[in-house]
Amino acid sequence: MKHIRPAIVMIVAMTVITGLIYPMLMTGIAQAVFPYQANGSLVEKDGKVIGSALIGQSFTSDKYFHGRPSATTDTDPNDATKTVPAPYNAANSSGSNLGPTSKALVDRVKDDAAKLAAENPGTPIPADLVTTSASGLDPDITPAGALFQVPRVAKARGLPADKVRQLVEDHVTGRLLGIIGEPHVNVLQLNLALDEMKG
Amino acid sequence: MEGKEVRFGIANSALFTTVTTDASCGAVNNMHDSLLPIAGMVPMVNIMLGEIIFGGVGSGLYGMLLFVIIAMFVAGLMVGRTPEYLGKKLEAKEVKMAMLAILILPLSILGFTALAVVLPAGTGAMANAGPHGFSEALYAYTSATGNNGSAFAGISANVPFYNTTLGIAMFIGRFLMIVPMLAVAGSLVQKKIVPVSAGTFPTDSPLFVGQVVGVIAITGGLIYFPAVSLGPIVEHFSMHAGTLFDTGS
Numbered sequence: 506m507k508h509i510r511p512a513i514v515m516i517v518a519m520t521v522i523t524g525l526i527y528p529m530l531m532t533g534i535a536q537a538v539f540p541y542q543a544n545g546s547l548v549e550k551d552g553k554v555i556g557s558a559l560i561g562q563s564f565t566s567d568k569y570f571h572g573r574p575s576a577t578t579d580t581d582p583n584d585a586t587k588t589v590p591a592p593y594n595a596a597n598s599s600g601s602n603l604g605p606t607s608k609a610l611v612d613r614v615k616d617d618a619a620k621l622a623a624e625n626p627g628t629p630i631p632a633d634l635v636t637t638s639a640s641g642l643d644p645d646i647t648p649a650g651a652l653f654q655v656p657r658v659a660k661a662r663g664l665p666a667d668k669v670r671q672l673v674e675d676h677v678t679g680r681l682l683g684i685i686g687e688p689h690v691n692v693l694q695l696n697l698a699l700d701e702m703k704g
Numbered sequence: 705m706e707g708k709e710v711r712f713g714i715a716n717s718a719l720f721t722t723v724t725t726d727a728s729c730g731a732v733n734n735m736h737d738s739l740l741p742i743a744g745m746v747p748m749v750n751i752m753l754g755e756i757i758f759g760g761v762g763s764g765l766y767g768m769l770l771f772v773i774i775a776m777f778v779a780g781l782m783v784g785r786t787p788e789y790l791g792k793k794l795e796a797k798e799v800k801m802a803m804l805a806i807l808i809l810p811l812s813i814l815g816f817t818a819l820a821v822v823l824p825a826g827t828g829a830m831a832n833a834g835p836h837g838f839s840e841a842l843y844a845y846t847s848a849t850g851n852n853g854s855a856f857a858g859i860s861a862n863v864p865f866y867n868t869t870l871g872i873a874m875f876i877g878r879f880l881m882i883v884p885m886l887a888v889a890g891s892l893v894q895k896k897i898v899p900v901s902a903g904t905f906p907t908d909s910p911l912f913v914g915q916v917v918g919v920i921a922i923t924g925g926l927i928y929f930p931a932v933s934l935g936p937i938v939e940h941f942s943m944h945a946g947t948l949f950d951t952g953s
Contacts, residue, residue: 573710600707600735602858604744604836606943608950610706636706639735645710678711687713 548693556693561644563593564696567661570646570654570673572692573633574617576601577641593642600639624657645689648677658699672698707738718743725750726757730853737831737840737856741943744856745936748843751850753924754809760851766885768916773802773888775912775919779905788904791897798891801884808884810927812849812876816869817842817931825865831858834949835942839935844870849877 535543546558556562561572577599579591591597603610617635631649651673659666676695680686708717717734724731725747736744750757754767772789777799780787787794820826820841830837840856847854848870855861861870906912942949 600738600857602735602737602831602856603706604737604832604839604858604939605706605740606834606836606939606947606949607832608948610738611948614706632705633710636708638705638709639707639733639738640709643709643711647710650710686711686716689710 548697550697555697557644558691558694559644560595561593561638561642562693564692567657569696569699570651570658570690570692571634573643573646573650574613574635574637575641575643576637595642598640598642600641601637621653625653628653644691644693645678646692648673648688648690651676651690651692651695662699664702668702669699672702707735709733721747722750723758724854725852726755728755728760728763728851728853730847732854735857736843736854737858741836741839741936741939744839744843745932747854748839748846748936749924749928749932751846751852752809752813752928753920754806755850755852756920763851763882766882770802770805770885771916771920771923773798774806774923775916776905777802778919779915783903785903788898789907791900792892792895793898798888801888801891805881805884806923808876808880809849812873813842813845814927814931816845816849816873819869820845820865823865825863829860829863829866831860831951832949833951834947835935835939836949839939842931842935845873848873851877 575592577594578588581587581589634650659669720733756767776787840859843856
């Protein structure tokens with residue numbers, strides 16, 4: 506009995522502290538101090554939530570900047586035991602996990618590179634536009650990857666290329682504190698700004 | 705950039721990969737499976753050596769202390785004197801237990817990897833063909849045994865074969881390493897402290913550091929180099945030769 510009582514008291518106390526008090530305290534602080542980040546960095550347009558700044562979305566129209574290729578999959582609707590490619594499926598984050606000597610990877614990159622080369626001939630293809638991210642939900646592209654797409658977007662929208670290029674440069678986020686990470690462009694926010702721009 | 709996020713880039717991905725395997729962290733900010741062969745070998749080797757660079761979470765220094773005991777033992781053999789560490793004599797029992805703890809890890813890592821690469825149940829779950837597939841299995845058992853948690857995630861570990869063997873590897877990697885360590889601790893506690901003499905090997909000298917690093921490199925090299933050379937090193941040279949491997953699916 507001498508040992509059982511403290512054990513039970515400890516379980517109950519720790520359950521209350523770590524299971525109730527701590528999460529509620531943290532949620533409260535987060536909501537009070539960082540409400541935008543704590544609620545998922547949601548991006549709104551005309552009062553409607555259209556996405557999160559942290560979760561990439563699939564853009565395929567020529568009029569928009571495209572994100573990186575995505576290796577995420579979804580369950581095949583016809584056969585639950587199989588999966589089908591579903592780019593930017595936020596419910597199933599994953600990378601390709603293909604190694605550098607994988608034939609599947611090299612073939613895929615060659616295919617994508619050929620498509621991009623046709624879109625903007627003579628320009629070196631930025632690596633991020635032909636490689637899938639770790640999460641499959643990368644919200645960003647490199648500044649080079651965005652600038653590469655400028656001619657296509659400008660043509661599809663009938664906008665002067667210089668203005669679109671300027672818009673990209675305005676949306677480049679630098680390194681955190683000047684040293685951490687790499688400069689990047691958030692695709693969703695760039696496309697929103699693009700929609701707001703009048704020719 | 706395959707398997708990496710734009711905002712982290714290559715440098716920060718490589719840094720995090722190294723740090724997460726220097727301790728028993730295991731979180732990742734890029735997919736280790738898609739790293740270049742030598743880059744993928746670094747986290748593997750970090751875990752194989754027992755995550756001694758920072759020490760494991762919750763286990764701390766004992767991985768490194770194993771190598772210190774062996775280093776003192778080797779130094780003692782060189783001069784023909786009973787080794788001592790922090791004033792305690794290291795005798796047959798401590799050295800045997802330290803060796804046991806060190807050898808338990810490769811037994812699990814290499815043993816299970818060998819099993820996985822010959823059984824269809826093991827090879828069938830690999831996402832990459834050729835040496836990279838071997839690396840996936842090797843990394844899986846390394847991570848499970850070393851209590852890390854990162855993975856070459858292409859491997860479909862959620863199948864009965866891997867669930868069972870990885871589970872056993874985790875058990876071995878934790879308990880069969882801790883028990884000999886506790887035996888060493890228990891045995892050292894009961895010993896009297898011997899006064900420092902002219903024959904004591906000073907543990908605050910560069911010589912001692914060199915001795916420990918040497919023991920780690922030689923022990924790790926002898927145990928793991930053959931396995932590592934079949935995976936990342938073969939893949940590295942295949943990559944430069946332009947050889948590609950097809951899973952055929």
